Amino acid sequence: MPPARYFTGLVTLALTVVGIVLLLRWIDTGSKVTGLPLRVEFRDAHGLRAGADVRYRGVVVGSVRTVQVSADGSKAVVELLLDDSGVDQACVNSPFWIVSPRFTGLTSGATGLDTLVHDAYVAFVTPAERGSALRPGSLLVGHERPPALLEPDTLEPLEHGDLLMSLLVPENHGLRPGAQVIYRGMPTGDVRSAELSADGSHVELRLRIHHQYRRTVTDKSVFWVARPFLSGALFSGFTVSDMSALLSPYISYYADAGKGVPVADGWRAAAVALRPDVQPSNVPAAALRLPDPTVAPTHEPLCLVRVVYAAISAHAIGADDAIQREGTGVLFDDVSGRPVVATARSLVDGSYTEHGWFGSRPAIVREQLRVVLSGGPVLGAGRVWVDPDGQDLAVLVLDGTPPDLPVTAAALFDRAAKLPPALTAQLRCAGQDGTAQPALEVQWPEQQPDLDACRGGALLVSDKVVGLVGQKGGRERVPVAVPLQRLPEDLRPAN
Amino acid sequence: MTPPFWEFEGFGLAHRRPDGDESLLADVTLTVPAVGFYLLVGESGGGKSSLLRLSAGLLESREVAPAMTGRFCCLGLPLTAGFPAALRGRIAAILQEEGLLDELSPRGNVELALRAAGRPRTLAPALLAQVGLEVGSDRVALLSGGMRKRLCVARAIAGEPAVLLCDEPTTGLDPEAARQIARLLRQSHDEGRGRTTVIITHDAAAFAGLADGVLALDRRERTLRLLPPDVPWRSSGRSPAAAELALAGAATLGLRQRLLQFAGIGETATEALLRLPPVELGQVARTTAAFVLEPIAFVALAGGVIGGLATFFALRNNPIHGGFETALLTGTGKVLTAVLVPLLSGFFFTARIAAGAAARLGTMKRNHQVAALWLMGVRPADYLLTPLVWGMTIAMPVVTLAGVVAAAFASLLATRLVSGITTVGWTTAFFHTVDARDVQTMLLKSSLSGFLVAATTYHLATGPKRSGAEVGDAVNASIVLGMALVLAVHAGLTFFVYR
Numbered sequence: 001m002p003p004a005r006y007f008t009g010l011v012t013l014a015l016t017v018v019g020i021v022l023l024l025r026w027i028d029t030g031s032k033v034t035g036l037p038l039r040v041e042f043r044d045a046h047g048l049r050a051g052a053d054v055r056y057r058g059v060v061v062g063s064v065r066t067v068q069v070s071a072d073g074s075k076a077v078v079e080l081l082l083d084d085s086g087v088d089q090a091c092v093n094s095p096f097w098i099v100s101p102r103f104t105g106l107t108s109g110a111t112g113l114d115t116l117v118h119d120a121y122v123a124f125v126t127p128a129e130r131g132s133a134l135r136p137g138s139l140l141v142g143h144e145r146p147p148a149l150l151e152p153d154t155l156e157p158l159e160h161g162d163l164l165m166s167l168l169v170p171e172n173h174g175l176r177p178g179a180q181v182i183y184r185g186m187p188t189g190d191v192r193s194a195e196l197s198a199d200g201s202h203v204e205l206r207l208r209i210h211h212q213y214r215r216t217v218t219d220k221s222v223f224w225v226a227r228p229f230l231s232g233a234l235f236s237g238f239t240v241s242d243m244s245a246l247l248s249p250y251i252s253y254y255a256d257a258g259k260g261v262p263v264a265d266g267w268r269a270a271a272v273a274l275r276p277d278v279q280p281s282n283v284p285a286a287a288l289r290l291p292d293p294t295v296a297p298t299h300e301p302l303c304l305v306r307v308v309y310a311a312i313s314a315h316a317i318g319a320d321d322a323i324q325r326e327g328t329g330v331l332f333d334d335v336s337g338r339p340v341v342a343t344a345r346s347l348v349d350g351s352y353t354e355h356g357w358f359g360s361r362p363a364i365v366r367e368q369l370r371v372v373l374s375g376g377p378v379l380g381a382g383r384v385w386v387d388p389d390g391q392d393l394a395v396l397v398l399d400g401t402p403p404d405l406p407v408t409a410a411a412l413f414d415r416a417a418k419l420p421p422a423l424t425a426q427l428r429c430a431g432q433d434g435t436a437q438p439a440l441e442v443q444w445p446e447q448q449p450d451l452d453a454c455r456g457g458a459l460l461v462s463d464k465v466v467g468l469v470g471q472k473g474g475r476e477r478v479p480v481a482v483p484l485q486r487l488p489e490d491l492r493p494a495n
Numbered sequence: 496m497t498p499p500f501w502e503f504e505g506f507g508l509a510h511r512r513p514d515g516d517e518s519l520l521a522d523v524t525l526t527v528p529a530v531g532f533y534l535l536v537g538e539s540g541g542g543k544s545s546l547l548r549l550s551a552g553l554l555e556s557r558e559v560a561p562a563m564t565g566r567f568c569c570l571g572l573p574l575t576a577g578f579p580a581a582l583r584g585r586i587a588a589i590l591q592e593e594g595l596l597d598e599l600s601p602r603g604n605v606e607l608a609l610r611a612a613g614r615p616r617t618l619a620p621a622l623l624a625q626v627g628l629e630v631g632s633d634r635v636a637l638l639s640g641g642m643r644k645r646l647c648v649a650r651a652i653a654g655e656p657a658v659l660l661c662d663e664p665t666t667g668l669d670p671e672a673a674r675q676i677a678r679l680l681r682q683s684h685d686e687g688r689g690r691t692t693v694i695i696t697h698d699a700a701a702f703a704g705l706a707d708g709v710l711a712l713d714r715r716e717r718t719l720r721l722l723p724p725d726v727p728w729r730s731s732g733r734s735p736a737a738a739e740l741a742l743a744g745a746a747t748l749g750l751r752q753r754l755l756q757f758a759g760i761g762e763t764a765t766e767a768l769l770r771l772p773p774v775e776l777g778q779v780a781r782t783t784a785a786f787v788l789e790p791i792a793f794v795a796l797a798g799g800v801i802g803g804l805a806t807f808f809a810l811r812n813n814p815i816h817g818g819f820e821t822a823l824l825t826g827t828g829k830v831l832t833a834v835l836v837p838l839l840s841g842f843f844f845t846a847r848i849a850a851g852a853a854a855r856l857g858t859m860k861r862n863h864q865v866a867a868l869w870l871m872g873v874r875p876a877d878y879l880l881t882p883l884v885w886g887m888t889i890a891m892p893v894v895t896l897a898g899v900v901a902a903a904f905a906s907l908l909a910t911r912l913v914s915g916i917t918t919v920g921w922t923t924a925f926f927h928t929v930d931a932r933d934v935q936t937m938l939l940k941s942s943l944s945g946f947l948v949a950a951t952t953y954h955l956a957t958g959p960k961r962s963g964a965e966v967g968d969a970v971n972a973s974i975v976l977g978m979a980l981v982l983a984v985h986a987g988l989t990f991f992v993y994r
Contacts, residue, residue, distance in 0.1 A: 026922040
């Protein structure tokens, strides 16, 4: 035999011996493999196979070594081997369960559907209150079904500007944390928690509405728990509404667009017991217009807010008038460092714009004032000052301002500027969600802005705020430029 | 009292041929005294070689023996009813095809003969010097014709035989060399005390003045006579046509041939079992080492390719992408380790080793090396079959194990390439249903098929070989039959164990 072949044969033989030793070590129990061996007992192994994954938050952190029936035949004993990352997560109070396809009823829906096309696997979570670390070979009692999704961390995280509110419902109807909140058939938020009230009169749900949808919730919104609802009469035919809630109930709400003021965080509303007969309004004609090319929001030195005002003008004779206005305000810190909003008085004061009978003062009741900050957060507000000389200028203070509220720097104001009759300026307004809109060019008297769209909008000359768009004399529907120099000393931007 | 060398009494000898028996000797009654240097002369095809093969015990067990009548004894023991075991080792022969073992050195050939005769090996240089050979040359193939004959003489007299038979020892040599060989034979005859030497030759000149007597075989008269050495011998003419001499039994010849071949299978099987205790330990160790080391790299490579490809395609062509991977791995692991790789390793091993062994043994048979072993008193089964059986029975499971291990590691590699399963996960899944019984079954299947392939190869290769084509046929048959046996053993045992 040639020496080369002899050598190759010897090397292969040696490699075979090494390979056999290596494989035997691998096959041998987990004692020689790094990781933490565990035993978990289940009443039913759900077809779990050796070699299946062990997952923590969907990440494979170990594998199933054996699946055997216990000596007395009452349990299935699953031997796991957690690798190092799994060892870091598991503790004595971690619930382990087997993920396999299961349908747990109409209210809870189906879980483990991924295992329809994958092997069953073992999952575990670690509660916030961690127990002590597991010892090798520990015997744990596994859960027969996935633990209820009560873990706060299984819910979507909150984001800045999200509306957090309470909804009081007469009955829970199987709502669980994570259930959806639906507006016009679209998910706008979720249920964060559900608790029975102390006196047992209702169930209090904590809801979160995503910040981009928080304007859909107003004080006029009607809430109800959506579940399949059969309505109609024998001869008129039946209608099943909210059929989509068959598998999992959800919260639905509705309010006609343009009605009510946006609500602030902590708003409490009561849901109606039965599904109201809401008829969503038709799509407004304005929605058919092509949307303006959206401009990516940039960090603005100028902090604008959306100001929403609603009130009732009560009449002694005849129906009351509902007043609802929206416009822009400029947010800045006053001399005392308090955040205030300068805006048009016609926007925030019904008595300034409304008439009484025969020149009497109008009876303005149930005034509501909200300020929508850039990105969605809504704060309550109150008037602290209106121009005593009848100019269209007012200042609002905010309720519960967050500590890190960005405001317009004082250097951006030019209070000394005179506003000539022929004025050319940049007009900046806040959009519905409080974000600043692109600048518009305005020119008095030739190219005047639309009053309803731009009330309270900031007028800038050479990138400095010189005034606001107001209403001439309070009642004439003519836009005027109101100079900021009229602000009283203590409400001026701090220098 | 020394029994006579040959003793004929009403002896008749006939070749069996398909077209009828051909009578060579009829009613010969003759006594040839022991201790003599005889020339056996006669026409070609007259039965000289048959007498020699009869006397040396070289008749093929799987061929129909010549028909014999009367009595024929050698050294007082009858040869007509099979070769007596007592003569084995006492009769040496130098065949026309020398039958030198070319895998050994010239000295090794002599040493083997010495060892078989129970004499010390250290006598080999002296024996080689005695026949005029240098000790140094290390390869039989490099020897010239004259030197080969000298080596044959040395090997033949190494066992101090009582009888030395030589078939045409001077053929192919020039007169000078022929004369030297003749003198050497006479010289060694004189040195071997009490030895009888019979030389078949047509070269009377080379042996002129050396012989004590001439055994003349007359083909026409079908007689054998002992003549004094100085009487010039002359052929009495052409032999009569074979057809005239036809006796009987031609029709049954083919059937008898077939029966003998079947009996040969039983003979080989018996030999394989009875001669299992190794006599030639070195030969067994060398053969086993070669059978393990030669094919192991190839089989491991093949096993690796099979294991890797099987796993790769099982996981890659999974209709449920990424699903049930552990189940697929478990199935793949079981079929690879318990069935597929052992079977294919058996095939590869058979193709690689059985073919080589068949070619080697077939050539040895064709070159009369097997016969030479018999003549040296070395049982071919001990020297060839037992090493083959041990080698394959041990090597096939070892090599199969290498294939399986390589397949497993290739499967791990493929798994890591295709899916995200960890090494621990792979090990658990791949060997999930593989247990000690699988390994035992695998080793049993390999060992058993190794044994059967070895016996089959030996049987096919050591059958009568009259041409190179028959050697080629034996090689082909060993591969085909060996693979069929591997398949049968694997299929049968797999069914039996896992049914």
